[in-house]
Amino acid sequence: MDYERIKEKLSILADAAKYDVSCSSSGSKRKNTSNGLGDSSGMGICHSYTEDGRCVSLLKILLTNHCIFDCAYCVTRKSNDIKRAAFKVQEVVDLTINFYRRNYIEGLFLSSGIFKDADYTMERLIQVAKKLRLEENFNGYIHLKSIPGASDELMREAGLYADRLSVNIEIPTKSGLKLLAPDKKHEDFIKPMEKVKNEIIQYKQESKLIKSTPKYAPAGQSTQMIVGASGESDRDIMYSATFFYKKYNMKRVYYSGYVPVTNDSRLPAMGSQVPLLRENRLYQTDWLLRFYDFDVRELLNEDHLNLDLEVDPKLSWALRNRHLFPVDVNRVDKHLLLRVPGIGLKSVNKILLARKFRKLNWEHLKNIGIAMNRAKYFITCDSREFEVIEPSSEYLKNVILSTSSGKFRKDISSQLSLF
């Protein structure tokens, strides 16, 4: 084996893969069988860090960074003058096993540029996973990228070896996609998603009747959207995400701030950056939609196209809906309790359980662990309001911001002095 060449390929193809953040591993319970290697049961199994420090899984590489497409936002696009490389199938298998044995990784995230055509590329990705599972008896986590436009038959096969499949929608709107990735068609993303969704449902149903039914993509499917490449608002992004969650049973949608890779009039200028806070707010919104009973239209709509970067989306919503507060924590239903700023999902469940046995007071709430610095403006407890509710939402927002950061913000001191 030419180790120098493998090292070079690894550095090129691991670097090219770093722009994809849709690789957190979770939700798969593939057990170690027959004294095989690895065990993906449990949670995130291996970690890598993107440039901004977020944690993602390893071994994260492209099979190749050759690509026949020319997506403007992508460093791998065919018109970009970069060093190209391609792994052979066996090389990726050997790397995975060797890194696993050395305890460097516990799973594989494999994506690829498109060489020749979608099916040709997808076939090779599947071969890697198949060899790992059948020849190396590897039970670790495998996340395969689905190549847009790959055939139904290949998508069916991919799910038999991978824990998770994902096809990145990349640009949240059809118009943005047309502008920045004219070679790609919206349907090319949708078709594999639809196929994977249907196969997951079918295999689950069959497994109820026939115990020996193999697992099909047990960690489900995910997708990624690039934020800030084509001028979409947060509303556009979250409406798209909601569509994919509902229509294709996505396990996760990931949001990745665009990193300028080229001077192109269609894209943000080199050196500009999407604030990390914008990504955070999108993830918080995503969380509210999936676990807090929010409808996307409550958080983002014609009047609120973008999320407030200063406060989290739940607080922002509560400040716009002051007429619903304060709520009595001893009586309010779960739906509204979930909407109180500073009270998380776990605390809501604890409150609901505890109030079956006693009337809760301030001390109880503190012990439960709710964030009183925010919650106190939106609740009553034991027949009293904790804090006088300030008349202006803007003022209240500033008070909360100043107390959260532990210091007064300069720009609100004048407002505070009005009282």
Ligand code: SF4
């Ligand atoms: S098809 Fe994928 S790898 Fe190829 S240029 Fe477009 S985004 Fe990049």
